[in-house]
Amino acid sequence: MAHIIxxxxxxxxxxxxxxxxxxxTALARLGHVVGGLDLDLRQRSxxxxxxxxxxxxxxxxxxxxxxxxxxxxxxxxxxxPEGENIYDHRLSTAVADHESVCDFIVIDCPGSHTRLxxxxxxxxxxxxxxxxxxxxxxxLLAKIDPQTYELKGPSVYSxxxxxxxxxxxxxxxxxxxxxxxxxxLPPQQMHNKKKMGRxxxxxxxRIGFRVAPGFSERVIFRELFPSGMTLLxxxxxxxxxxxxxxxxxxxxxxDLIRALNLPGVSVEF
Numbered sequence: 001m002a003h004i005i006x007x008x009x010x011x012x013x014x015x016x017x018x019x020x021x022x023x024x025t026a027l028a029r030l031g032h033v034v035g036g037l038d039l040d041l042r043q044r045s046x047x048x049x050x051x052x053x054x055x056x057x058x059x060x061x062x063x064x065x066x067x068x069x070x071x072x073x074x075x076x077x078x079x080x081p082e083g084e085n086i087y088d089h090r091l092s093t094a095v096a097d098h099e100s101v102c103d104f105i106v107i108d109c110p111g112s113h114t115r116l117x118x119x120x121x122x123x124x125x126x127x128x129x130x131x132x133x134x135x136x137x138x139x140l141l142a143k144i145d146p147q148t149y150e151l152k153g154p155s156v157y158s159x160x161x162x163x164x165x166x167x168x169x170x171x172x173x174x175x176x177x178x179x180x181x182x183x184x185l186p187p188q189q190m191h192n193k194k195k196m197g198r199x200x201x202x203x204x205x206r207i208g209f210r211v212a213p214g215f216s217e218r219v220i221f222r223e224l225f226p227s228g229m230t231l232l233x234x235x236x237x238x239x240x241x242x243x244x245x246x247x248x249x250x251x252x253x254x255d256l257i258r259a260l261n262l263p264g265v266s267v268e269f
Contacts, residue, residue: 001099002035002099002102002104003105003262003263004124004126005023005107005125005126005127006121006123006126006127006128007020007106007107008109008117008120008121008127008129008157008161009109009111009129009140010111010140010157011111011137011140012111014111014130014183015130015183015215016046016108016109016111017045018221019128019183019214019256020046020106020108021046021050021053021230022215022230022256023256024036024050024067024106025067027104027106028065028066028067029065029232030265032265034067034105035067035068035069035070035098035104036068036105036106037070037105037106037108039072039107039114039116040109041072041116042110047069049225049228050066051228052226052227052228053067053228053229054069054228055228056228057228070094070098072091073090073097074090075090075093087115087116087119088119091123113156113160118160121161121176122168125174125176125177126177126179127161127176127178127179129178129180129181129209130181130183130214131183132184133182133184133193133196134184134192134196135195138196138200139155140155140156140157140158141157141180141207142199143155149199154207162207177210177261178209178210179212179259180200180212181213182196182211182213183215184214184216184217214252215253218245218249220245220249231246231250231253232253250269254267
């Protein structure tokens with residue numbers, strides 16, 4: 001059965017769609033069958049990224065793997081079992097239709113609290129929460145004393161993850177491996193960066209997540225979206241010599257995939 005990777009964060013601008021695309025493409029390039037499902041029914045950034053990739057590959061005749069674009073099926077209200085939410089049914093049906101043919105299903109949640117996002121979190125074998133390296137984003141996970149920086153308790157998103165984990169436990173499913181991904185890390189050892197690191201380390205022990213390195217702020221991520229390409233496709237785009245920034249970005253992706261510790265995945269790109 002497919003290993004389900006959910007990208008969740010209730011704040012926008014954390015790099016969820018970029019992370020979703022690079023994780024999905026990295027797994028596909030490693031030989032796995034990967035499905036991508038976008039639950040942001042309004043913006044659909046992850047789905048458009050996938051569709052851009054498929055269009056570029058077809059137009060230029062490229063021989064590179066593409067994750068499959070998965071869709072929520074249309075279900076008539078009268079076909080929904082009594083007592084079940086229609087969004088729950090659409091999501092569970094989408095996963096059931098593909099979990100026997102995919103090795104991994106990557107689900108990108110919207111940057112807000114929705115019913116679909118809540119259900120997706122309960123399905124997650126691996127939950128990735130991209131987080132900008134800022135206490136503005138840290139507030140998503142925990143409340144913190146503004147003077148001492150001591151943790152005062154979990155915040156709304158952490159409580160939602162806790163409830164999703166409880167649902168998995170009641171269903172007899174394996175615990176979700178929750179990984180907080182530190183995106184947009186500044187290159188220098190800044191004071192705020194150290195404070196964030198200490199706060200995340202302390203919080204991880206309290207509410208049970210791991211911390212993984214993410215992506216630095218780079219212009220190339222914005223440039224790749226229209227073509228649907230990723231850091232791993234630069235050779236196919238005709239980039240013969242990678243600059244220092246590109247090499248560093250590819251290493252960040254390797255480090256992230258290794259940190260996820262996904263079943264059957266050996267990082268060789």
